[in-house]
Amino acid sequence: MTDINSQFEQAQQDVKQLPERPGNLTLLRLYALFKQASEGDVYGDKPGFTDIVGKYKYDAWAALKGTAQDAAKQQYVELVESLKSGTAA
Incomplete structure (x- = not known):
């Protein structure tokens, strides 16, 4: 199980x-x-100003x-691993 997919x-x-829900920025x-990925x-x-959550999601993805x-995919895997081990910021 070494391939990235x-x-x-x-x-x-x-x-x-x-074990616990990550913070909003991590989510x-x-x-x-x-x-x-x-x-x-x-x-x-881009969602309008009335859709605050959608706007933040769009901006995060656009970044x-x-x-x-x-x-x-690799960054996602690394972030999940750091969350599992409790080392994520």
């Missing part, structure tokens, strides 16, 4: 089993990395524009 899939399962980072660069219109999907 299987590690990414395992991390998706592991993140659901974390945004997880979301953005997941979207970049699975769909690539952000697309669609990763140009990041290779495999690189995003």
Whole structure:
């Protein structure tokens, strides 16, 4: 289980089993990395000011524009591992 796709899939399962819920900024980072890894660069219109959560999600994903999907998968896996071990900031 060394290829990045299987590690990414395992991390998706592991993140659901974390002992405590990560903070909002970490959740945004997880979301953005997941979207970049699975769909690539952000697309669609940016949500308006009435959709605050959607706007933050869009901005977080847009910040990763140009990041290779495999690189995003690796970063996602590393973030989940640090959350599991309690070393995430």
